[in-house]
Amino acid sequence: MARVLARPIESRVRRLRLRVRGTVQGVGFRPFVYRLAREMRLSGFVLNDSEGVLIEIEGLDPDRFGEAIRTRAPPLARIDAVDVLELPPTGGGRFEILDSLDGRSATRIGADAAICAECRRELTDPGSRFFGYPFVNCTQCGPRFTITSALPYDRAQTSMASFSMCDACAADYVDPESRRFHAEPVACPECGPSLSHPVAELAARLEGGAIVALKGVGGFHLFCDARNDAAIARLRRRKAREEKPFAVMVRDIAAARQLAQLTDAEEFLLTSPASPIVLVEAVAGKLSNLVAPGLGRIGLIVAYSPAHLLLFDELSRLSPHCPPALVATSANPGGEPLVADNADAELRLSAIADLIVTHDRDIVARADDSVMQIVDGAPAFIRRARGFVPEPVDLGADGPSVIATGTDFKNTVCVTRGREAFLSQHVGGLDNAEAIRFQREAATHLCSILDVTLEFAVCDLHPDFRSVRMGESFGLPVMPVQHHLAHVAAVAAEHRLAEPVLGLALDGHGLGTDGSSWGGEMLAVEGHRWLRAGSLMPLPLPGGDRAAREPWRMGVAALQAANRIDLARALELAHSGVARLAAMFNRGMRTPVTSSLGRLFDAVAAISGVRLVQTYEGQAAMEFEALVRAPRCLPGGYAINDGVLDFRPLILCLAEAGMCGTDAADLFHGTLIAGLADWAASGAASLGTRQVALGGGCMMNRVLATGLAQALRECGLEPYLPRLVPANDGGVALGQAAHARQVIMAKRASGEQSPTCA
Structure with missing residues (x-):
């Protein structure tokens, strides 16, 4: 009878260096690695640097460590690649978390995330030092993109730099066993930001029919009672927004179910860490008809910040018989971009809001709420901003770094680095000076956190667009891309479609290559070549x-x-x-x-x-x-x-x-x-x-x-269909960038030094 020999267990001590790339800073990745290494009895270190996270581990059977960091990573982490190099053992006896290293950034910061379950529990626990604190957060939730000016993602590079941690927060910050280990926005009532007005005052004013401007994560919201016709009519008049629908915020998914007929996919989006506004079928008679006149669907959003939750809890105490629902719209005068600065709020919102509530944590990068819906059984963007920016789109191959300036409507900016394309937050229409300033601000911030050297600027074909003027301002070679080609190229880029592709660009307006207005086009696209079919x-x-x-x-x-x-x-x-x-x-x-x-x-x-x-x-x-x-x-x-x-x-x-x-x-x-x-x-x-x-x-x-x-x-x-960026003009910048890179690489391959495209 044959003997079955067991596979010998690896008994030799080995040392591995692991380079982890992706969204791995500011998401609790280092403490996760620390705890995992100790669990597996491995020595070594972990640190943040300009490329992501660098790990060295030493011990018996270290290969299982690499498998575990992929399968057990923190929920907000996104691992793109893990490169492994074998090193000689050094005989280290413990595992450490080392200080971050500076250098040219090749990593990225995560998107802002809704308050997590543990922080929700602490917010309402009288025994917690975070009880009732409107800025509670940890490595699994809270602001990221909107408070960060540069990478690596450390407190000194965020708007929390001016807040000195108290002893309790400092102890959490350096304790690898704590959920707040290197949670850069960590703070408590003793040492952190504070609201300018008590939450109880906000709730009382809203209950009385007032319009309240509240500074949040990415900017100010304008709130009013979503069942109060008079309050909503007054908000529409002051904001110069006659009939365009408003979003409605509720405390939780249970309250959302009372206002809308939700599918499982819609509930998943509403309760996700990104916490977008989701378009859903409304239940008739539950809200004022002035919320979304003439439409059967409403935009719902679930409270995603601690301040929101405290506000809804206070409103529930004032009106215990009906779950509160608030109109929650971007705080801005008609046609202007979102207000995010305290002084700016006093200047631009005083004629709209009856009460302006600020806080003293600066918003570095303002960002509207994202808006989504379920289309053909899967999520699709209407507006991509807070909760998703700056997560990149993988283009599938390396290429030149370009900046694409989008169009003058629903503007976004796109910057490419390596094989990734980073779309800015929603900027909006470029029809006033404030919007143009915001576009410049968004582009500058994106370039700062990506640390790229730009080679080309890409813009629309329309010579009169303000977005074209911005493209020309960089002092780079400028390449125009036809509007509807960009729509199709955006879809092809995110799905990494192999050529050829038939594109249907079904749109409102874009300048055609013949000088006429296009908007219902069939395009044949093969790599960098295309024609109107x-x-x-x-x-x-x-x-x-x-x-x-x-x-x-x-x-x-x-x-x-x-x-x-x-x-x-x-x-x-x-x-x-x-x-x-x-x-x-x-x-x-x-x-x-x-x-x-x-x-x-x-x-x-x-x-x-x-x-x-x-x-x-x-x-x-x-x-x-x-x-x-x-x-x-x-x-x-x-x-x-x-x-x-x-x-x-x-x-x-x-x-x-x-x-x-x-x-x-x-x-x-x-x-x-x-x-x-x-x-x-x-x-x-x-x-x-x-x-x-x-x-x-x-x-x-x-x-x-x-x-x-x-x-x-x-x-x-x-x-x-577009899934990672909006189908509308909010996704055009991605298509511009993707198509321009194909043209540049094709021209370079043919020996042309200064490529142009159209």
């Missing part, structure tokens, strides 16, 4: 930019394009300018044209009586989407000729039948999905690919995005 049938654009604000203009234009301007009479009853515009078309007026799907949405929303004039961007399309119940396709509702997708048959059907409300919304969305899928299938066949990248602002429409993705799968294609 098709578009939506162009419609007249009467009034230029005014047409985007006044959908009735697009309604008349669509009827003119369908040779039935006489049907504009129905619109004339609702808007006095219709007859005049129709008469001008009858006299042969010529206007610019656009292939924009966003403008097609506006046209049909106007023809269907949904919205003639918009008070905020995308209002007509959002209200039209809210009416959808069961999308259905109109047979013969579209035509495809030489790559041009034409929905004039659908427009005529809706206008001639006088269809409105849910019937019109169902028919339009269903026919649109079928037409786009048919169009993409023919384009993919011509290109010889199954990969279809879906980008552009119209992909924020959940009915369209989900339905189109499903229809493409039924055609045997592989649809890819």
Whole structure:
């Protein structure tokens, strides 16, 4: 009988050096390594440096240590790589945490994280020294990105540098067994930041109908009672925000369930460390109708800071019969960026808020709340900011360092370093001096924490964009990238799609290479090469930019394009300018044209009586989407000729039948999905690919995005939606950067020294 020999146990002492890269600073990684090494009876050290975390371990069977740091890492850590080098043993007898080393940064700081369960417990425990303290935090939660000016992530590089730790906090800070070991923002009531007003005063003022500005993690919020019509109406008037929806904050997921019909995926997002605003189906009658007029969904966010929790607990004591719900909107005058500075708050918010509550911990990098929704069964961004920035997108390969300046709408900035692309927090529209200053501030901060030497600047093709001026200001070679190519390139970059890729860029507006307004484009992309393979049938654009604000203009234009301007009479009853515009078309007026799907949405929303004039961007399309119940396709509702997708048959059907409300919304969305899928299938066949990248602002429409993705799968294609960055202009900077790098590397490979791209 054969003997089975057991594998010999490794008995030789060995020493390994482990280089850990990723989000491994400020997340409790060193104390985790310390405890793990002691558990495994290993000697050596761990320290932070410019590349991440450096570890040396010595002892028996050290290989299992490397496996454990991947499988047991702290929840906020993100490990990208662990490089291992064998060293000669030195005979060390203990394991130590050493001081950080300076140097050029190749690591990164983590995103801000919502208060963890342990800190929540301490916040409400009368026996804890953190009881009732609105700034309690540990290595598993609290501010990171918003308080850090440079790396390595140490207290001296944060806005906590001016707060000297008391003996108790200092003891926690140096104790590897403590949850607050090297938690850089650690503080308590004895030594840390404080609010300018007691929480009880905030709660009482809100209960009385006041508007309160409260400084939080990434900036100020404006709060008011979400069930108080008068308070919300006053906030809208003061903030110059007529109808655009507000987000609503609640204490916990139990309170959220009372206001919305939540799926498991939505609950997961709401309770995640990032704690974004999540768009969910509202339960009717639970909140003021002024929160989100004309929409069926609301943006919900769960309290994520200790100050929020204390405020909700106090409100619950004042009104114990109904869980409190607060409008929680970015604190800024209409059109301006988020306020984050105490003095700035007094200057810019005094005409809006009845009470301004500050604290004395500076916000280094202001950041709005992120906004997300579930699309086609998975999370998708509407706005990417606090909780996610500056987590990078892995581009799959090293390349030159570039800075991409995005567009003038929903602006973000993107900086690449090595194989990673770092998107800034949401900046917003660049239509005032404050916003332009914020864009510069965001770009400067991002470059500072990444410590990169930039080689190229990348911008939009539109010569009049303010974002282009910023790109030109760096004194670097500037490369323009067409807007809709950038939308498609962003999707291809995050999914690391191999060539070729068919892209559908379904959007509002972007300057095309022919000088016209694009927005419904089929692009064939192969590496750094691309071409426009098709578009939506162009419609007249009467009034230029005014047409985007006044959908009735697009309604008349669509009827003119369908040779039935006489049907504009129905619109004339609702808007006095219709007859005049129709008469001008009858006299042969010529206007610019656009292939924009966003403008097609506006046209049909106007023809269907949904919205003639918009008070905020995308209002007509959002209200039209809210009416959808069961999308259905109109047979013969579209035509495809030489790559041009034409929905004039659908427009005529809706206008001639006088269809409105849910019937019109169902028919339009269903026919649109079928037409786009048919169009993409023919384009993919011509290109010889199954990969279809879906980008552009119209992909924020959940009915369209989900339905189109499903229809493409039924055609045997592989649809890819944006997941790591927004589908709208908030993701354009990533696409600009990714495409420009491909062009640069291709040109360098061919020997060209000063590449340009378009």
